[in-house]
Amino acid sequence: MSGPSTSRAFAALSSALPAAAAGNGDSAGDDVAVGYLVVRASGASAARMAIDAPTVAAREPAQIQLVMRASLPKYVPARGVSLSFPECALRARPAGRSGTVMLTVSTAKLSISFAELRPLMFRPVPLDRSLQTLFAAAVSHLLVVSGSLDPHGIKPYLTGLAELVLRSALRTELSRADAIATRRRDAVAHIKEHLSDPALTAERIAEALFISRRRLYQLFDDGDGVSGRIRQLRIDRAKELLGDPAHANRGIGEISKQCGFANAAHFSRTFRKVVGETPRDYRDKLLTDSAKSTDDTS
Known part of the structure; x- marks a missing residue:
């Protein structure tokens, strides 16, 4: 997007960024009220969890979805x-004023555990006006310039946006979460920070x-x-690196x-056992698919 079209897009963006989030919206079929966030499982598991939540408590969905109203x-x-x-x-789907x-993200990429989010699933959570404005602005800017951005760079941006919204909107609820969940989050954060250390052990994590x-x-x-958590986080990190063209x-x-x-x-034995294919095969497949996707959009 360049020249006059860019100017028109940003002009539209400037006039569309959050107006007063008043009223109840005028879009039929939208089940999220203005000023609220709903967190739900993504895909087919969403309906299943909504209907039968107690029986699926032990399951962790691969992705979660943040649903909000915002000016576009x-x-x-x-x-x-x-x-x-x-x-x-x-x-994003426009509907009148809002x-x-x-926003769908991988559950595994969030530092907030699903155990903490589970009690909040499918529950309208009120949002601070400043958070509504920030979210709407971030989404709107991305819609304007997404065509010129690298998709591998957009992934951490959207995950970070989801992380920011969840932590800010659910701060009060999360602060009341069980101490075990808080400690687990600290432990996972320490593991992620020291993933490259082959000497990382339970004893060293406990000491830290x-x-x-x-x-x-x-x-x-x-x-x-x-x-098992250390191994899975290492495999997740390896998958990120193998699938990134910058590390080809x-x-x-x-x-x-x-x-x-x-x-x-x-590494190869562990990766194949967990993922089902060798690191080299996994990389070749992802980079080939990425190249095809780039050719299709160019």
């Missing part, structure tokens, strides 16, 4: 806009958090334990080292 640029077509990026998506925005190893094990007694020339051994694996052979 005037040039957005009535049918809406749908943008898909690696592990996240953005849908449209509906649906000033808790006993027994207490640390209790924080992760609902899954594969501490070692880096060797498998170099990536394995950055993710904290003792050696490339151990």
Whole structure:
């Protein structure tokens, strides 16, 4: 987008950025009131969780969706806009004075655990006006310039936006969350910060958090334990690096080292066991798909 078209788009954007979020909206079919956020599971699991939430408490959806009302640029077509990026998506549909925005992100990429979010699922959460304005502005600017941005750069931007909205909007609720969830979040943050260290162990994590190893094990007694969480986070990081064209020339051994694996052979065995294919095959497939996607949009 360039020249007069860009000027027109930003002119529309300037006039569309959040007006007063008053009233109850005038869009039939929108189930989110102005000034509220709804967090829900994304895809087919959303309806299932809404209907049968108690029986699926142990399940963690691969993605969650933030649904909000926001003012949108005037040039957005009535049918809406749908943008898909690696592990996240953005849908926007205008509806009178305030449209509906649906931001979908990977649950695993959030530092807020699903255990903390579960009690808030499908519940309207009131938003501070300043947060509404920030969210609407971020989404509107992205809609204007998305065509000129790298999709791999948009992924962390949207995930960060979701993280900011969730943490800000749910700050009061999260502060009341069980202490175990808070400690677990601290432990996961420490693990992520030290993923590249092959000597990272439960004992070192417990020492860093000033808790006993027994207490640390209790924080992760609902899954594969501490070692399982470390392994999964390392695999997640490896998948990010392998699927990023900017790292296409880096060797498998170099990536394995950055993710904290003792050696490339151990990395390859673990990756194949968890993902179902070798790191090299995974990279080739993703980069090929990415190249095709780029050719289709150019």
